[in-house]
Amino acid sequence: xxxxxxxxxxxxxxxxxxxxxxxxxxxxxxxxxxxxxxxxxxxxxxxxxxxxxxxxxxxxxxxxxxxxxxxxxxxxxxxxxxxxxxxxxxxxxxxxxxxxxxxxxxxxxxxxxxxxxxxxxxxxxxxxxxxxxxxxxxxxxxxxxxxxxxxxxxxxxxxxxxxxxxxxxxxxxxxxxxxxxxxxxxxxxxxxxxxxxxxxxxxxxxxxxxxxxxxxxxxxxxxxxxxxxxxxxxxxxxxxxxxxxxxxxxxxxxxxxxxxxxxxxxxxxxxxxxxxxxxxxxxxxxxxxxxxxxxxxxxxxxxxxxxxxxxxxxxxxxxxxxxxxxxxxxxxxxxxxxxxxxxxxxxxxxxxx
Amino acid sequence: xxxxxxxxxxxxxxxxxxxxxxxxxxxxxxxxxxxxxxxxxxxxxxxxxxxxxxxxxxxxxxxxxxxxxxxxxxxxxxxxxxxxxxxxxxxxxxxxxxxxxxxxxxxxxxxxxxxxxxxxxxxxxxxxxxxxxxxxxxxxxxxxxxxxxxxxxxxxxxxxxxxxxxxxxxxxxxxxxxxxxxxxxxxxxxxxxxxxxxxxxxxxxxxxxxxxxxxxxxxxxxxxxxxxxxxxxxxxxxxxxxxxxxxxxxxxxxxxxxxxxxxxxxxxxxxxxxxxxxxxxxxxxxxxxxxxxxxxxxxxxxxxxxxxxxxxxxxxxxxxxxxxxxxxxxxxxxxxxxxxxxxxxxxxxxxxx
Numbered sequence: 001x002x003x004x005x006x007x008x009x010x011x012x013x014x015x016x017x018x019x020x021x022x023x024x025x026x027x028x029x030x031x032x033x034x035x036x037x038x039x040x041x042x043x044x045x046x047x048x049x050x051x052x053x054x055x056x057x058x059x060x061x062x063x064x065x066x067x068x069x070x071x072x073x074x075x076x077x078x079x080x081x082x083x084x085x086x087x088x089x090x091x092x093x094x095x096x097x098x099x100x101x102x103x104x105x106x107x108x109x110x111x112x113x114x115x116x117x118x119x120x121x122x123x124x125x126x127x128x129x130x131x132x133x134x135x136x137x138x139x140x141x142x143x144x145x146x147x148x149x150x151x152x153x154x155x156x157x158x159x160x161x162x163x164x165x166x167x168x169x170x171x172x173x174x175x176x177x178x179x180x181x182x183x184x185x186x187x188x189x190x191x192x193x194x195x196x197x198x199x200x201x202x203x204x205x206x207x208x209x210x211x212x213x214x215x216x217x218x219x220x221x222x223x224x225x226x227x228x229x230x231x232x233x234x235x236x237x238x239x240x241x242x243x244x245x246x247x248x249x250x251x252x253x254x255x256x257x258x259x260x261x262x263x264x265x266x267x268x269x270x271x272x273x274x275x276x277x278x279x280x281x282x283x284x285x286x287x288x289x290x291x292x293x294x295x296x297x298x299x300x301x302x303x304x305x306x307x308x309x310x311x312x313x314x315x316x317x318x319x320x321x322x323x324x325x326x327x328x329x330x331x332x333x334x335x336x337x338x339x340x341x342x343x344x345x346x347x348x349x350x351x352x353x
Numbered sequence: 354x355x356x357x358x359x360x361x362x363x364x365x366x367x368x369x370x371x372x373x374x375x376x377x378x379x380x381x382x383x384x385x386x387x388x389x390x391x392x393x394x395x396x397x398x399x400x401x402x403x404x405x406x407x408x409x410x411x412x413x414x415x416x417x418x419x420x421x422x423x424x425x426x427x428x429x430x431x432x433x434x435x436x437x438x439x440x441x442x443x444x445x446x447x448x449x450x451x452x453x454x455x456x457x458x459x460x461x462x463x464x465x466x467x468x469x470x471x472x473x474x475x476x477x478x479x480x481x482x483x484x485x486x487x488x489x490x491x492x493x494x495x496x497x498x499x500x501x502x503x504x505x506x507x508x509x510x511x512x513x514x515x516x517x518x519x520x521x522x523x524x525x526x527x528x529x530x531x532x533x534x535x536x537x538x539x540x541x542x543x544x545x546x547x548x549x550x551x552x553x554x555x556x557x558x559x560x561x562x563x564x565x566x567x568x569x570x571x572x573x574x575x576x577x578x579x580x581x582x583x584x585x586x587x588x589x590x591x592x593x594x595x596x597x598x599x600x601x602x603x604x605x606x607x608x609x610x611x612x613x614x615x616x617x618x619x620x621x622x623x624x625x626x627x628x629x630x631x632x633x634x635x636x637x638x639x640x641x642x643x644x645x646x647x648x649x650x651x652x653x654x655x656x657x658x659x660x661x662x663x664x665x666x667x668x669x670x671x672x673x674x675x676x677x678x679x680x681x682x683x684x685x686x687x688x689x690x691x692x693x694x695x696x697x698x699x700x701x702x703x704x705x706x
Binding site for chain 1: 360364366367368371374375379401403406408410412413414415417419421423426428430432433434437438440441442443444446448450452454455456457458459462464466467470498499500502503526529533679680681682683684685688689690691692693694695696
């Protein structure tokens with residue numbers, strides 16, 4: 001028998017990840033996660049992919065999002081409960097695990113509430129770098145809630161967006177976004193309608209939260225060459241784009257089987273033509289057809305992005321010496337003798353005895 | 354806005370659960386988990402059930418097992434890697450989470466490696482209490498590995514089994530089992546073959562580990578009135594019973610859609626008649642047809658058993674004041690302002706600054 005490994009799982013709490021992002025800086029974190037996502041999307045064929053497993057209830061949904069390549073397995077737990085802010089809780093809460101495919105051992109347990117916002121914004125920027133018109137400088141940002149600052153900064157740092165035209169049905173949300181962005185770089189303009197915000201924008205990002213089939217963007221708002229980053233339509237019954245916006249555009253998605261269920265394209269027939277983004281990144285699809293084309297990234301959030309974000313966190317935590325080892329899995333002196341665990345004297349028992 | 358909740362997740366590490374079982378005692382834990390399982394199986398219709406989500410690789414499998422009723426969501430992460438003992442790691446490692454359906458907040462994170470062995474044995478005893486002949490006193494225990502002590506003690510305490518006839522292809526495993534059971538109550542008899550062990554047994558429990566289509570039990574070993582507790586045939590390609598054993602018996606399962614994929618009945622056509630155990634527990638099915646009938650519980654391990662075990666752990670931890678609160682989810686002073694987290698000064702930063 002091999003000598004028993006003193007195996008432990010690295011734990012990154014929410015305060016740990018906040019401190020990690022503060023120490024590295026938000027721009028390096030967004031760039032880093034974007035690089036990991038880009039690299040993993042280039043290895044698309046190496047992954048065992050599936051649509052997420054959702055448990056729907058009256059007030060929300062709880063989902064598990066697993067994915068694996070030959071070496072590493074990851075999953076994310078994430079909820080979506082629009083009414084949560086009434087009880088002082090975030091609408092979306094998440095955590096995730098990286099595990100070793102060869103043994104099944106969980107290597108990293110991390111908060112993913114903050115990280116999900118970072119990886120979603122990084123994913124949007126990766127897509128826009130491939131799809132938006134070169135030289136895009138102005139972005140309309142529709143929906144100024146919990147995700148909006150991350151989108152704003154990802155597009156500022158990774159795409160060169162210098163002007164943000166903001167709209168939210170709640171002016172307090174726009175004021176919060178402007179306050180949070182003060183001193184970070186991009187110029188902000190508060191608008192009084194979606195139509196006003198979209199006017200003259202090179203990129204339009206929609207990150208609204210209502211769990212309804214909404215039509216935030218209508219065909220009359222489109223301009224030639226626009227790139228639409230549609231983030232908020234991400235579960236059955238929750239869409240943001242008028243169906244004709246999709247029909248008039250080139251539509252790009254993360255993982256088509258999942259997006260057809262959850263994305264804005266849920267409004268359209270199952271054979272509506274879409275392109276998976278990895279094909280563009282890998283050079284297998286030309287992407288934007290012309291400077292005048294309208295492109296849509298119908299983003300829903302795919303497990304691979306969390307896999308990439310967890311890899312980034314693991315490497316950043318190692319670099320900074322952050323996190324703490326936890327015994328989520330018992331240490332066995334003889335792995336064939338699980339029952340023997342009950343003959344050990346635990347630290348707690350020593351205190352009690 | 355509601356005042357923010359100071360929300361935390363209760364964490365039970367592997368050492369915590371070992372100490373919990375030591376403090377309560379293994380018999381009260383087996384009885385307690387069996388009671389929670391029995392109560393939850395009586396509420397069968399209240400659960401949102403699905404077969405587990407498996408990621409197969411060369412050396413093993415990693416699975417997620419979610420389930421929910423209207424109030425509580427649970428999932429387990431569990432692997433199965435038969436070669437792990439070579440590296441000093443357990444074959445099966447697990448952890449799980451209980452969450453609040455109304456908000457999606459994770460309430461409990463617990464080790465489930467030790468707990469899976471306890472709940473599997475408790476489940477077997479719950480089934481045998483309903484299916485075995487009254488007055489059963491002798492059990493053959495085929496496969497004397499990591500699960501065997503738990504099965505032995507569950508049947509001793511919950512069913513009144515006083516004699517165990519043991520067989521394993523590795524005599525060292527049998528010796529380990531006998532050593533671990535010394536002083537716990539049941540008499541043990543080491544046998545030199547499955548056929549010898551099974552002779553005269555009222556109950557036959559198979560908990561072998563090989564990931565092969567094995568035929569541990571063949572029809573010639575059957576005796577009238579026997580109850581077979583088939584635990585080790587639990588994933589595609591891994592079976593323990595000769596198909597004719599199943600054909601000559603009344604077969605009971607946990608959740609038929611999952612067992613048809615993973616259980617011993619994977620060898621038989623999809624319309625082979627089986628009965629879900631909850632029907633027997635709820636009095637909707639008569640169970641054993643006669644004293645002479647052979648009954649089989651084709652157990653694969655269903656998410657509801659982990660749901661029950663996690664509920665038991667939560668209540669036992671509350672009773673004993675065990676576990677520690679962790680910040681897996683960030684504390685937000687304003688839940689609509691996720692970005693505001695990055696303006697907080699974390700404890701770690703205070704140390705560094």
